[in-house]
Structure formats: C-alpha cells, structure tokens
Amino acid sequence: MLWIIFMLLLFISSMEMLTQNRWKKQASAGLLENCTGCVLCSEENGCITCHHRLFLLIWRDGIRQYGMCVHTCPPGYFGVRGLEVNRCTKCRSPSCESCFSRDFCMKCKDKFYLHKGQCFRQCPPSTTAQPGTRECQETCELGPWSNWSACTHEGQTCGCKWGVETRVREVLGAAREEGAACPALLETRKCRMRKHCPGEKTEPKNKGKKRQKKPKTEPHTGT
Numbered sequence: 517m518l519w520i521i522f523m524l525l526l527f528i529s530s531m532e533m534l535t536q537n538r539w540k541k542q543a544s545a546g547l548l549e550n551c552t553g554c555v556l557c558s559e560e561n562g563c564i565t566c567h568h569r570l571f572l573l574i575w576r577d578g579i580r581q582y583g584m585c586v587h588t589c590p591p592g593y594f595g596v597r598g599l600e601v602n603r604c605t606k607c608r609s610p611s612c613e614s615c616f617s618r619d620f621c622m623k624c625k626d627k628f629y630l631h632k633g634q635c636f637r638q639c640p641p642s643t644t645a646q647p648g649t650r651e652c653q654e655t656c657e658l659g660p661w662s663n664w665s666a667c668t669h670e671g672q673t674c675g676c677k678w679g680v681e682t683r684v685r686e687v688l689g690a691a692r693e694e695g696a697a698c699p700a701l702l703e704t705r706k707c708r709m710r711k712h713c714p715g716e717k718t719e720p721k722n723k724g725k726k727r728q729k730k731p732k733t734e735p736h737t738g739t
Contacts, residue, residue, distance in 0.1 A: 573585070
C-alpha cells in the first residue's frame with residue numbers, strides 16, 4: 517500500500533516538473549514564434565511582459581485577449597511608458613489614426629478632418645477644410661469692401677494713360693487660432709487715367725508741322 521502511494525506521489529511530482537519546464541520554455545523570449553521580444557509569454561495569450569524598451573500591445577477578440585511586444589504602437593494606439601511595463605493604449609475615437617492621449621487626436625483617418633484634437637466628417641462652422649493636411653482651419657470675419665481709390669500711376673493721378681485703383685477691407689474679429697485662413701484684404705484693378713493734368717499747356721496737334729505754301733499762280737496772259 518505504501519509502495520502504491522509512493523509511486524502516485526512520484527508521478528504527480530513528475531507531472532508538475534514537466535509543466536514547469538514547459539512554462540519556462542514558453543517564458544523564454546524568442547523560443548516561440550508568437551513570443552518575440554517577450555520576457556514572459558503564454559502559448560494561449562501571447563506576451564505577458566516585454567523588454568523595457570518595447571511596448572505591450574493587447575489585442576482583444578471577444579472575451580479572449582492576446583499580447584505581443586512591439587517597438588512602436590500601431591495606428592489607433594499611443595504608447596504609455598510605466599515603471600513596470602510600457603503599454604499601447606487605444607485611442608477613444610475610432611476615426612483617429614494617431615493620438616497624443618486617449619481623448620486628444622493628432623491625425624485622423626481618411627475622410628475625416630482634424631480640429632482641436634477631434635475628428636469630423638465635415639469641418640465645423642467658421643472653419644475651412646484643408647485637403648492637403650486634412651485639418652479644419654479657422655477663418656476670419658471680414659467687413660465690407662471700401663470704395664475704389666483714385667486711379668493713380670506712381671503716385672500721380674494724371675499724366676498717364678493707364679493706372680491702378682485699389683480697395684481694402686478689414687478683419688472684424690480676430691481668429692481664435694493663429695495662422696487662420698483669411699481671404700484677401702486688398703484688391704487692385706487697371707483703370708484709365710487723365711492723360712493731361714489740369715493747368716498743363718497742351719500743344720496744338722499741328723504744332724511742329726511746317727505750313728505748306730501754296731504755289732503761286734502766274735496770271736494768264738493772252739497772245
């Protein structure tokens with residue numbers, strides 16, 4: 517009877533040792549294909565802890581979660597370094613591609629525009645969409661155009677055939693954001709000037725032309 521109990525205990529002890537050895541193999545970094553960069557790894561759940569320079573990324577599939585160690589967090593996540601483990605934390609907004617914190621987006625996914633850390637399908641009022649940067653930029657509130665100025669050319673209002681006249685408008689309310697997109701505040705157009713200034717002596721059109729003398733006709737004498 518004692519011999520049977522001894523053999524049973526020996527069998528249990530052997531099984532525990534096999535289990536521990538199996539776990540040590542799984543815990544060794546790089547021994548398993550799905551445990552690259554891991555300090556501690558599970559065959560079912562992947563990485564549990566990573567080397568201090570790597571981030572632990574947790575994928576969730578229903579009630580199951582799977583961990584892997586990465587150098588940089590993928591789109592939709594941002595890295596948070598901690599004393600024990602560095603983690604990739606998911607951005608709260610599903611339309612955010614890159615975020616600074618959970619609620620502050622830095623870059624939006626396609627078909628979305630970024631404005632003050634949030635992603636919008638259409639830019640809010642008083643902003644304009646910038647297709648190049650995919651951002652919403654605040655615009656200026658402008659006043660009406662002034663009347664056209666006098667037609668001038670190099671500071672003169674006369675003495676030339678063509679000149680330029682201008683009109684301006686002012687910004688009524690300063691934009692709430694630096695670098696706001698403001699339309700043109702000044703316009704110019706070509707205009708016709710007075711060729712002769714008041715008081716200027718004008719030369720007659722026929723001045724300088726020699727007056728042609730009429731040929732003398734001799735009286736006709738009969739024979």
